[in-house]
Amino acid sequence: DVRSFAHTHLGLNDLQAWDVPFASERLKESRYAYSESEVKSYFTVPRVLAGLFQIIETLFDVRICEDRAAVWHPSVQFYQVQRATSAGTQVVAHFYLDLYARPGKRPGAWMDDARARWQRPDLTDQTQTPVAHLVCNFPSPQGERPALLTHSDVITLFHEFGHGLHHMLTQVSELAVSGISGVEWDAVELPSQFMENFCWEWDVVRGMTGHVDTGEPLPRALYDKMLAARNYQSGLATLRQVEFALFDMRLHAQPRAGVDSAHIQRVLDEVRQEVLEAGGSRPALESFKAFRGRAPRMDALLRHQGIVAAQPTP
Template identity: 40%
Template structure:
């Protein structure tokens, strides 16, 4: 039987991939990769064509096998797939360390740079410089004992991070709330109630079953009039995978957090860095921890006074002191009173098919591309769709899968993932293919999925990442699309794209009432746009809380004292937060971005890139948001370049100056 993960071309056969394919495919691809390296190192020639290009091609083949398996583990969880994924994650961590520590390969790459550096183009030179940097960060200069220790640490880190992620998923899926008294559901949107009834019926129960996923949690927090239900949901959500709450200790991440922080710190020190925060910045735009902390605290200086005013006003509106589980509920009430619009009331105007059509039209106007659905493509779930990207001449240049709605076994949140990276090496080409994954409330009956405007913004955000990935013109996989882009700049295209979801020129393109087909009424549109600045201070300081906590957690780690996770989180909250959190809150135990994702000592990237994105969009506002000249410059100078040049240089080329925080503050209604 052929292994679908070993297919060398075409799209993955997602419907045909099984858990038992994963380990053999990864082992075989590692074996092929190792054989390629032995072959190119055995040859006497040390040139870009003879060494770098085959190395890039081998890395691309390894990613082509692993990416679909990694993706399925996130969207189609099962015990068998999880086991295979975890085995391979450790295998790959060890193999990447083995490759990254090869002195012969490192010397070969350095020889290419020394001999041919003056003849290489900018992208080739950047690729080589990045590769050499990454070898140093993999411990190539360490003595043999240090190399062995590094590999052991990376294996353990890969395993610990996987277990952290799994605990969050398991804890989330383990809790649900059976409701038999309809009055407890007062205030909840009809779609949430219908979904809860269906969930109960599927399990042979009467009444309603509220599961603990993001759409339900958000709906209960914002709309449930029953305070006790809100508190119950809040406690279940904020104690997931912890030592307290309704599932206390069942999936506890406490020890794993300490292990992950300790392992990261030891890796950093082994490589000669003061802390993991210093190591993290070796591949980012920010120069040092002082710059990051100064940036975050400067934003806090601007936003916290506004947040304090907003929260005080909210408590006056509520008639007293607010608990954490009351905040979203009263904020939604105040938003409705002040602006006459609520997220739930907008759902009928944002059916997913219409939003997609309008979003694709925005991309066409900006970049001259067409987005077309393709049938007959193998997918992992019946609700998944595949779309092709066509250029101005009608040539298919890229594609993406869209997996829009929440379901059991699917990781929470929203993300864009790499399926197949762009490649053009030695006459062999591969078109970029992305995964766009969201967790919107699924449709009820025959109706399409209906989105809130917040959901629309999320979709635009992830599509912005996908455009960055798909519209690249760089031929080398390691610096094509989002690859090689500093992590604190990778959110620029996504947050830039969000701005279009807030424009009066765009919302008529993405809105049509699910029954009448009428676009969002002009009066409602005005109210929605007017609500954009609602509680921007509270929202900003919450993100600053996450960013400061993450960065200090890694910058200040002391092996003798341990992670001080709860203590440090409370310190940060006293510094910037306005919402008071109860003692049982265990936010950090489910902070997957930092403990199992790619944002360790890098969560500040969201705010850093938000400054870049607001400043970028201001250039469009100066001339028109669909100005062809500005859009072409943005495409050519930033999107298409991927990681092939220094991002600050690219930004300055586009904007004509260094980035400024003013456009972001003006957008949010904050005095500079």
């Protein structure tokens, strides 16, 4: 499809590897009749952050408040994560939020820990709380106008915050396996990809969008186009991940050189208790089995990627 479209509509008779992303995006725009630039006007950073924080506060019974600390750039924000207890409010974590690109900043998006939860041996009555930093490279605000995000940017932000939750909501106080420490590399993406799913829920999307000029939420018709395009080239995307896994396996095979709301809440409580709070204190497979009550299966992934059809609910 891409080769034919590039030849017919873009005048690219000899499609090269470096042409594929451009041609694929033009084909996507043609097939689904929308573009990321059109969607971008509805996702302002203040609204997206407010929506993200509201989701986290609702799902995981915490509160996120802006705080003060020394930062490495004026655009960096600092927050604390609180949880209500019988004795009052408990601060469980802090995080830095560094959203915008600037000269000299490393490209990409990531979460890393600045400090882990730890029961210090010299202060047995005091637990060190975790601190994370979440870093992205979104375009900066222009003048008085807020920064705008593509839907892909929004997914990236939710993804990285999933990593942050894994680190910040841990209840493990052993430094080597607290939060993200000690979690197997093939399991660290579970919380982050879990959070990505909320970026496709209509109620969530509507609640965190507002046109930069009018304040109107994202139209349902435009959302439906985005949803229709969600699994565009998902087979290729999955194949790319398989390629990474195959490369990793081959590399390391060589010798070393030297439904109801109450039910939903119960499920979310189990996610928090069995996955987020457990951190790296046990194998991720055990955490998954503790949450789902069974071993992982491939069918959900294949349905999620649109590779196999979802079975109708009886």
